[in-house]
Amino acid sequence: MALRVTGLRKSFGGVHALQGVDLTIEAGEVHALLGHNGAGKSTLIKALGGAFQPDDGTIEVGGRSHAGLTPRQSIEAGIAIIFQHLSLVDSLSVVDNIFLGQEQRRLGMVDRRRQREAAQRLLDRLGATSSLDSRVGDLPMGQKQLVEIAKALSRDPVVLVLDEPTAALSSHEIGALERTVRSLQEQGLAICYVTHLLGEVERLADRMTVLRDGRVHVATSLEGKTRRDIIEAIAEPPTDLPPAGPVHDADPPQLQVRGLAGPGIGPVDLEVRPGEIVGLYGLIGSGRTRTLEMVFGRRSRRGSITVGGREVRRATPRAALAAGLALVPGDRGRQGLFASLTALDNALLPAQGVLSRFGLRRRRAEAEAFERLATSLAVHPATPNAPARAFSGGNQQKLLLGRWINGILPTTVLLLDEPTQGVDVRARHEIYKVVRTIASERRTAVLFASTDPEEVVALADRALVMQDGRVIGELAGAALDEDALLHAVHQSDSDLQEQS
Amino acid sequence: MSTTVNPRQLARYPLIPVIVAMAIGFELSTGSFMGSQNLLGIATDSATLAIVAVPSALLVISGYLDLSVGSTYALGAVAAGWLASEHGGGLLTCVLLSLLAGLAVGAVNGFLCCVVGLSPFIVTLGTLTAVRGLAQQFAPLPLTSFGDSFAWLGGAKVAGLPSPVVIALLVVLVAGAILALTPVGRHIYAIGVSREAAYLSGVRVRTVPFTLFLATGACAALAGAIKASVLGAVQSGTAGSGFELAVLTAVLVGGVALTGGSGTLVGVVLGVAFLGILQNGLTLVGVPTFWQQVAQGLALVVAAGLAYLAPRLEALAAVRPQAARRTTSEPTPATT
Structure with missing residues (x-):
């Protein structure tokens, strides 16, 4: 051997x-x-x-x-x-x-x-x-x-x-x-x-x-x-995820994307209703991450993005955040985390301005907000002053989720890129639980991207299959399983091979 | 275990024991170091350094750098001195013109580094040279006889303290308040740790460092004006030459990382004090100027060495309990 x-x-x-x-x-x-x-x-x-x-x-x-x-x-x-x-x-x-x-x-x-x-x-x-x-x-x-x-x-x-x-x-x-x-x-x-x-x-x-x-x-x-x-x-044994909240077709979409296009992407049209969790499934290079970044204004774009009925005209993160969009990026180390700053700073950096009064930070309000957030997201250890790099991958990810889901910022659409990358099994389930809960209880619209078919099946109410910068299929309800997702990608694979 | 000193706490401000040891050493060897006259002298001499080192430190924490402060200092001195000596300018107009000159340099630096996105090292190296030329072109000859009003800027006493010291204290207080009490203070660190993550979090990643460039320029020019007022003369070719290196030395010796995202204002103030005490003490002891320069250089390298060792010492301290547990399971206890 x-x-x-x-x-x-x-x-x-x-x-x-x-x-x-x-x-x-x-x-x-x-x-x-x-x-x-x-x-x-x-x-x-x-x-x-x-x-x-x-x-x-x-x-x-x-x-x-x-x-x-x-x-x-x-x-x-x-x-x-x-x-x-x-x-x-x-x-x-x-x-x-x-x-x-x-x-x-x-x-x-x-x-x-x-x-x-x-x-x-x-x-x-x-x-x-x-x-x-x-x-x-x-x-x-x-x-x-x-x-x-x-x-x-x-x-x-x-x-x-x-x-x-x-x-x-x-x-x-x-x-x-x-x-x-x-x-x-x-x-x-x-x-x-x-x-x-x-x-x-x-x-x-x-x-x-x-x-x-x-x-x-x-x-x-x-x-x-x-x-x-x-x-x-x-396959893993079924987990006790909280049930998905009801999604009402009659509700106007919280996020509406029309004709989104940019280098290598589009045109992409999609909608996410309040309380709905939509998964963008595709292989590496299929354009999932870029689609999310364009929606969030990290990249320049054509097409229209509408949040809660109002169009977000400027393609900048600040404009997106002001409209209620938030992004938890896939590259946690480079785009998400401030490794040497404290857990509290990491979780509350954008909220500190909202909490401040006359331009001055209110430490007590921040400490209370962190405590609430650490409890509701099961952050462990719940120490506000430890540097973020001392936390495990799963808890770092929870801090980043908490950056937007804390009851202080008006986040109504949450964009997640590879939400459980570099996260252990237990933390993965906890993160699923958190995402489900904010969707069903706060009616937050969630759009997440993943290369893991099992994750899409576990978390999404509805899945969009992406390839070469376009949405090539949609699966929901009973039709959404791992086989179908893999089939959707491979189906078009063989189509391509026939063409070439 | 409980009696040992926590190496993390000691690693935070290693300058405190160093400064205490230096003070004791200089006092023992001269007998005049600790006199209030001498200490006030050190404070006055260090004030201009502090006024520039503090905003420079914020800039370095946010991941940027301003090398042009030596020339901005000269430009500020020349602007104020020219108005005072050739047009009989009063205190207020002189300071205002000096600040405007500094803001202009800061705006150019900030625009090129933060908006265009060029390397701050290259941009400010360029403005270091260009602004010096500008100052010399503007006032090729030494400027003197400033008049009483402008002399007040460097010579007045407020509550028994020389005015440069009071201005330096104000700068430290304002910067300290921004860092510790406002959300922008956290933004400065966040941008330095990860500009991308800060951008995606909605932080104004252009405006904040741009403003710090403005502040650094204004403070450098003001420091130049103060020094001109103290000396009663200014020469555009030599004023503040090499000052940018002293500022950077103070910032780095004070524990601010050149990579951005870490450092404290207390550290920077200690860094300024350390350099001031070193220079003053060595002069009192009778060490020639060139040897003083050698000492300053070595201090920077030693500080860099400490900054390099500190995280490793911390890691060692963090690993220790685990290592101790492991040795108990081994038949022969390890000596470490």
Whole structure:
């Protein structure tokens, strides 16, 4: 066997990210690693990559057992990981990227000829068509990814880990990648394939391991398994989410978007009624995030945005906020959180002005508002003065929700981008609960974007399927399930393939 | 465990023990350092630095930077001095003209950095040079004989304190009130931590730093005018040359991070006091000027080192209890 992980454990603060995970991958096997956000997939991969030392357990690669790895040991042991965010230098050529940090030398000089030959062999092996001298930044995503894989292969790995490799690829690039994966498998590589997409599991994987809440939930061969079996293995037990509030068709829409268009987007038309939760489902690159940002005025736009019957003319966040729109962005670290500021500042920054009197802050009113907010959102720990970076991902997200849902600001339309990214399972359910509650009790209209079909099914009253910047389908009620969402995306995938 | 000093608290204002140690050292070696005359002298000498360092610090906290203050200082001094010496200008008109000159420089800096979005380092490096040229073109020869009214700006006493000290205190109080008591104070930090997140939260990410550029320009010009009034003369080529580096040193030694988003006004005031005391004490002890400069430079590097170490020390303190728990489960206790 190429890789054997035994009893791996890791906690961060109080969060048990991995609680004794076993994973075995044979040479020449494609092994699907599945599970929802927060199940522990990325923690497991990071442990393999040597991003941290596990608390307990062993990682055995190619017959040698390790209690923990550093990034360097991980590479030397034969583990190669292709993350979603590639580690390439855009301004360097393909060949320079492949050998970055491990240049082939002769007499102390870089042996360019040998590098070019080796690089060409690697690219051929992968079926990559890019030239050795192309600037990596100019390549399409699929070719970039192959360069990254070539770079990994140049170190002669035993195990290749692919973290949602198709998430950012176009449909015909996906086909090419799947062929590459199969040929690497035939060459005897052990492949760990992380994905959300069941079609890929069906087409590629020999075995699968499903993680849930930091443990192995199911580990089984996929021989003779149907899609239904896979879905059942992944599905979580139903949770006690508060019921969705009634949505009245007679109500005028709280958010009305007409002819929204911009670079790569649109035209998009959509409506969200008071108390309604609408999910924007689509793969990475389908335009979900940009649609939300355009509605919020973060990006320039054409078309009209109407909130509560009044048009928001200026495309700026301030104009959107004044109209009652609010956005919790997907990139929490960069766009949402003020990591070094206190929890109170993070949650109440826009509310401080409303609470102030004669231009002066009212600390007591702020402290009370924070306490109410921390209680209603179950923020833990409920310490107003701790810096936001000390909180877990889930609690950081609650602070950001609290920034708009606090009874002080007039938020009537809440835009959420990937509301549970980087959040553990418990916090995910708490966040669902909060969103449901504000929709049903405060009649807030919620529009959220997600790449996780299970999340869309769990949270949305109605789902819009996005692809290439357009809404290509709508699902609601009994018709809204994971199968239907995946089908909607893949349906159009095969249409595209027929066209091309 | 309970008797140990919390390293986080100590790391917050490491300048306090340093300043206390310096004061004791200088007093012991000279016997005249702690006299009220000398302390008031230090305060007066440091006042112009404080007047500019405080708004500059707010600018740095919000993620921007103004290197042009040395030349703005000269322009402010020249503007006031020219009106006083050649047109017999009174106190009010001189100060007003000086402030206008400072606001103009601040507006140019602010427009280019906040509205156009150019790098503040490059823009203010440019205005540092350009404004110095402007001041010299305007008054190529030294200006003197300002008249009694303008001399009052730097020479008056208010409640026993020299007027520069009173003005510096006012600047500190106003800035402190803005930072601590108003929502805008939090916006200044928020913009410095993450401009994007602040923008998406509805913070005025252009107006706030633009206003701070205006304030920094006005304060730099005012400081120049005060110094001109104190000295009774101004020379456009040398007034305030190198002043921008002293300001930046005070801000950084005071614990404001160049990356923005962190720092306190108390720290900046301590930074100004530290530099003032260092210079004064070393002069009293008889250290030559050039060695004083060496000491100032080293102080900056040491402060930077402390700023680099502080979060690591904090992290170490935070990890400790966990490490302690782990050692109990091991057969041989680790010495750390």
